[in-house]
Amino acid sequence: MSYHIKLKDYFCSKCKAEYIPYEKGILCPNCKISTENIPEEYLGFIDELIVSLMVNKHRGGEFLPMGWLEASFADSIQYILFKTFYVWDNKKPKDGESFIKEYINNLRFENKDLYLKDYIIIKIQYVLIGKCR
Ligand SMILES: [Zn+2]
Secondary structure (H helix, E strand, O other): OOOOOOOOOOOOOOOOOHHHHHOOOEOOOOOOOOOOOHHHHHHHHHHHHHHHHHHHHHHOOOOOOOOOOOOOHHHHHHHHHHHHHHHHHHOOOOOHHHHHHHHHOOOOOOOOOOOOHHHHHHHHHHHHHHHHO
16 A cells, blocks of 8 residues: 555645645745745645655555555655656666756646646655655
8 A cells, every 4th residue: 555645735825826835934836925824734745755755665665656546636746756766766876866856857747737847856855855864
């Protein structure tokens, strides 16, 4: 069994872009307004991401799970991270951060979702830092 992060989908109050406000003061990745009054449940997202990666690694030996059902926005973000960390783990590049930036930049996103690239790259750095703690 894989670990799904259960979070209600969250949309920017101004531009309606979808993202997860995982820290206080975070800006909407699309229109850059600051996110006010973030419900507590979203603030544990990065920690949960790390847990979900570790669950995959310990149970299946890889950061990528055998099967994954994408039913929510959090699921899609998790899946991108799983794939990214899987490749990172297998290639073991010297400069992990640059490798990950390039990898995400080369992923295909629909035009309406392009704002997510930078958002995910920044988030991955949080996850990497979290892993090294
Ligand atoms: Zn916005």
